[in-house]
Amino acid sequence: MLPLSPSFAQETLSEDEMYQKRFELYAKMEAVTQIPWYYFAGVDQYERNVRRVRKDIPKQTSIIGIYIKPEIWAGPLNPNSEDIHPATIQFFNGIGQDGNGDGKADLNDDEDLLYSFANYLQSYGTDEENLKIALWDYYKRDKTVALIMGHAKLFKVFDSIKLDKHVFPLPLHANYSYRNTWGDARGWGGRRMHEGTDIFANYGVPVRSTCYGVIEMKGWNKFGGWRIGIRDVNNTYHYFAHLNGFAKDLEIGQVVEPGQMIGSVGSSGYGPPGTSGKFPPHLHYGMYKDNGYNEWSFDPFPHLKSWERTERAEKRKR
Numbered sequence: 001m002l003p004l005s006p007s008f009a010q011e012t013l014s015e016d017e018m019y020q021k022r023f024e025l026y027a028k029m030e031a032v033t034q035i036p037w038y039y040f041a042g043v044d045q046y047e048r049n050v051r052r053v054r055k056d057i058p059k060q061t062s063i064i065g066i067y068i069k070p071e072i073w074a075g076p077l078n079p080n081s082e083d084i085h086p087a088t089i090q091f092f093n094g095i096g097q098d099g100n101g102d103g104k105a106d107l108n109d110d111e112d113l114l115y116s117f118a119n120y121l122q123s124y125g126t127d128e129e130n131l132k133i134a135l136w137d138y139y140k141r142d143k144t145v146a147l148i149m150g151h152a153k154l155f156k157v158f159d160s161i162k163l164d165k166h167v168f169p170l171p172l173h174a175n176y177s178y179r180n181t182w183g184d185a186r187g188w189g190g191r192r193m194h195e196g197t198d199i200f201a202n203y204g205v206p207v208r209s210t211c212y213g214v215i216e217m218k219g220w221n222k223f224g225g226w227r228i229g230i231r232d233v234n235n236t237y238h239y240f241a242h243l244n245g246f247a248k249d250l251e252i253g254q255v256v257e258p259g260q261m262i263g264s265v266g267s268s269g270y271g272p273p274g275t276s277g278k279f280p281p282h283l284h285y286g287m288y289k290d291n292g293y294n295e296w297s298f299d300p301f302p303h304l305k306s307w308e309r310t311e312r313a314e315k316r317k318r
């Protein structure tokens with residue numbers, strides 16, 4: 001494989017070539033460590049997502065998104081935190097290893113980086129239970145382990161690392177209306193800020209998954225009524241509330257794809273389970289992000305508009 005300098009990687013590779021290179025690296029590490037490629041993809045995707053939203057980590061400049069702090073790479077007691085000599089790094093218990101066989105353990109080399117992380121994982125074993133323990137010891141956060149495992153599952157099931165397609169939550173031929181209500185006072189249920197967009201439609205209109213994702217939550221809540229939460233590979237949490245009911249056999253932990261029916265429009269919520277009809281039927285749709293520490297909501301309206309536009313354009317083409 002040709003060595004790729006970080007700047008070369010970012011400036012001249014198309015998106016598809018980037019995915020291809022990434023996948024080749026995962027596959028190579030699977031061959032070396034016997035750990036299935038989708039776990040590497042899961043960790044890498046998680047780290048890339050976190051890097052996009054955090055300011056305390058350098059921006060990603062290469063193909064692999066994993067970030068290892070120099071002092072962890074070189075070893076905490078290593079006087080040279082920029083060390084690239086495998087022997088001294090090993091002596092100081094650093095994680096850094098030479099993955100591409102050039103005699104250097106270079107933190108800025110994608111192959112060295114992924115190989116080092118793969119080696120760390122492999123020291124715990126190659127099965128899912130041991131990988132989870134390795135990830136917990138590394139990140140010290142249950143949520144992070146769950147997110148990585150969720151990403152890995154998506155990559156495995158769809159056998160692809162390119163899972164960024166989105167669609168509008170309702171079928172475009174349905175009768176619906178929505179406007180930007182981000183930050184409005186809630187029409188129903190008190191003073192909390194409105195964290196989402198309300199899409200008004202009739203009872204029973206199908207509600208579809210907006211993304212490739214894992215069902216993270218499904219159930220009743222006093223305000224949201226029957227709700228579903230789906231986590232996609234970009235670490236965005238898609239939230240669907242006030243449903244009339246759920247699609248059959250839908251379970252927490254299950255993967256879904258864009259356009260897959262997950263439930264239907266209703267007016268459930270604002271009371272104990274079963275309460276319905278306290279407001280006009282609509283889908284409350286929200287989007288949330290996670291930065292490795294906490295979650296926050298952002299405005300879904302521009303995304304809804306863009307998915308709707310893209311889907312209409314695709315329909316016209318067909």
Ligand SMILES: [Zn+2]
Binds near residue numbers: 194196284285
């Ligand atoms: Zn709402």
